[in-house]
Amino acid sequence: MKLLYGKGRLGSMLSWDYIESLRDLTYHRTPKARVSTIAQARRFVNTVGFCFAFTAKNSELPCLWHAACGERHPLYPEHTHSDPAIGLVWQAKDDLARDRSIYYGKAIKSRPSMISLEFFPSFYRLLDRPASSDRFMADYRAGALSPAARRIMEALCRQSPMVTFELKMNSGMSHPRKRAEFDRAMAELQMKMYVVKIDEFYDPFTFLWDLVSSRFQSEIEIARSLSLEAARENILRQYFRLRWVSDAAACRRLFNWPVEVVQTLLEQFHQQGFLRRVKIENERNEVYGLADMPEPSLYRPPGVSSKKRGRP
Template sequence: MTTLSAAQLKQYQEKTFRTTESARLRTPQQAVDFVNERGFIFFWPVKGVTMPSLWCSVAGDRPVADAHDDPGHTSWGWKDQMLDKRVWYYGRILRKRNTIISLQTVPFFYALSPNFGEPELEISDQYHAGQIPLEVKLIFEALLVKGPLDSIALRREAHLSGPNSNTPFNRALDILQRDFKVMPTGIAEVGTWKYAFVYDLTHRYHPELLDQSRYISENQARDHLVTTFFNSVGAASDKQVQSLFGWTQPETQKSIYRLIEKGLLSNYSQIGENSIFQYCLTSLLK
């Protein structure tokens, strides 16, 4: 049994999460570099999930502030500013939370998505097979026909403007983003708050993803994403990995075991004195 101290792990995560004062992000370009460095991060920290976030890399390791003038909310402006710059991929992906993914890492996510080269036909097949609700199909087809639309116009074009459509519309957008079919690509000054996302079809906004992901196998994609995750967090349990990516237990464990065989991860490391058994980067034990 190998032991990794809690202090050692905390020090590692402070470095990779950029939460110390000297390491925090201060410019939009530093934010882009950080995402490229980590592969994928959350926009805001997610309760119960250990992961780097844009908020904590700007504001430090503390909860998101309610005050709109908190300096940490600089991250909100950067996020909006970068939506149409094609410097990263943004959407509600992991745990249905806002996730920022580097353009180098997106193909590995895309390789695991239900996209095989003909999105227009695939959305119809998924609907008729009972795999997606009607609202998903309506939103996708509205964007396909009309081009990029802000959320208010999208609801109108998809015939989901009624008050009873709020939940189905939002649920459908979550599914479309999770499956890498639709993504926010800008901000429009519309509606009561003069603020709404503009959405577009992923394969139209990032057509290169089809070719970039074509020859990535499922095992290669999972192993790359798990490696990237551990490079950020240092140590985690298989349940944490499974919960984050939404994979089955066998898919998760097989990926972890392959990485153990390659020497990248160590099996069942004890973190601190509380007998918490997790996997960790082998390099942390040297």
């Protein structure tokens, strides 16, 4: 991605407007960079590495819907079925998941997320999961997997992929009173990257589910070659390349990593010269920013539709 600024060292205090204008560029939140086709959506996910599909608060990560609108703060449409930006996101999540161009699931903060195949191994490695055929049983025995999730995994291990109704039947959760329990278990399994939705059908409306271990075999092999530290470093470096400025609290909220892990990585990046401490107008504490962030006076900002205050 080409950035529209000249070279220069950061020597002045930053404003939130300036930081958000940089994020507009990497998040594709400008009319010029707007995502309008499935091919562009695929390139967007591959460029950013990981993003939310529909919502992003306080610029926490790129969002495909924001990129499809080409705006920083788009208004959610009253009639979503006729909105072109929402329609593009819906089609992209179906098409890109179906042809295995990306990983799509509730992988980040339990929200619909898109992860490129380049970054999937790093996210999968974060699970620190043993490489055994019954690894979900290890989670269950350790109290890290619910009984409902275990039954769903057992059903998929016997036969996969399966549509939602078949999965409910085969896991003993087809009764209407089990719906909430089933939905919670599926969200749990997506967060733990055990199951993945690979297709949607609309007549009747249903999802097709598969095991992540079957769908992403080559990427999982790459994940097993990574150390946990390397996986976290890969993700956090890309996070700062996208977001420009952040702090330890924001990193912990997004990735749910231990406090000491985040602090150690940030200090390591600072010592390596990848990050530097920066001051923001009207903020008491310093935060971390990319060391090669352009000098505000040398930056030519793109046009944006609004100027709301951001967060680290």
